[in-house]
Amino acid sequence: MLIIRxxxxxxxxxxxxxxxxxxxxxxxxxxxxxxxxxxxxxxxKEIRLAEQENLAAARGVSPEAVHLLLQHxxxx
Amino acid sequence: xxxxxxxNFGHLEYDDHAVIEFPRGLPAFENERRFVIxxxxxxxxxxxxxxxxxPDLSFMALxxxxxxxxxxxxxxSEDLEDxxxxxxxxxxxxxxxxxxxxxxxxxxxxxxxxxxxPVVVNVATRHAFQVVQxxxxxxxxxxxxxxxxGTAEQAAAL
Numbered sequence: 620m621l622i623i624r625x626x627x628x629x630x631x632x633x634x635x636x637x638x639x640x641x642x643x644x645x646x647x648x649x650x651x652x653x654x655x656x657x658x659x660x661x662x663x664k665e666i667r668l669a670e671q672e673n674l675a676a677a678r679g680v681s682p683e684a685v686h687l688l689l690q691h692x693x694x695x
Numbered sequence: 696x697x698x699x700x701x702x703n704f705g706h707l708e709y710d711d712h713a714v715i716e717f718p719r720g721l722p723a724f725e726n727e728r729r730f731v732i733x734x735x736x737x738x739x740x741x742x743x744x745x746x747x748x749x750p751d752l753s754f755m756a757l758x759x760x761x762x763x764x765x766x767x768x769x770x771x772s773e774d775l776e777d778x779x780x781x782x783x784x785x786x787x788x789x790x791x792x793x794x795x796x797x798x799x800x801x802x803x804x805x806x807x808x809x810x811x812x813p814v815v816v817n818v819a820t821r822h823a824f825q826v827v828q829x830x831x832x833x834x835x836x837x838x839x840x841x842x843x844x845g846t847a848e849q850a851a852a853l
Contacts, residue, residue: 663829680753691840
């Protein structure tokens with residue numbers, strides 16, 4: 620992972636088409652502006668994690684899975 | 696009584712009261728808005744969420760405080776607004792909201808519960824959102840011990 624320090628107003632270029640700019644820093648929150656072509660996906664990481672978990676959760680439902688899950692509450 | 700065909704529960708008759716509405720669906724399932732909550736004595740505390748638009752879609756969930764007894768919801772003000780809850784006080788579990796963690800059962804490791812992004816249901820309106828809280832410090836894969844394939848046999852042998 621490339622680690623870069625930036626101040627408010629400064630930018631980073633990614634590839635030929637993407638710019639990331641630090642627009643505001645307040646306390647421990649930072650506001651970032653991103654310009655990229657519309658085909659480039661921009662997503663908060665935790666949303667992707669939630670999507671992946673939901674897909675895995677939906678795939679795993681079965682009577683065996685229910686039985687397994689109940690072990691957590693039944694076992695000593 | 697309204698009815699639905701489901702893969703995991705067969706032919707289902709349900710109360711309108713048991714239907715919860717996700718105005719934004721769920722991450723990866725944004726078009727699935729209506730679910731019915733299923734609880735059975737034989738499988739408590741598991742709560743099942745069965746989609747009313749997709750017979751093959753259901754989730755297993757656990758009350759967040761049965762996974763972690765001290766579980767604390769940490770919604771952003773936008774989340775409270777979405778849910779239609781007062782901005783100035785903590786929602787009361789069981790009274791204002793029901794907080795559920797969706798569970799994933801895996802092939803080769805312990806089952807996990809998503810405490811980072813709980814499903815929060817407004818008890819009064821029956822509207823629900825999956826509230827993604829990366830700042831909470833909770834894991835999206837909180838390990839539920841003794842839920843690994845193979846442990847059932849071990850437990851039975853004890």
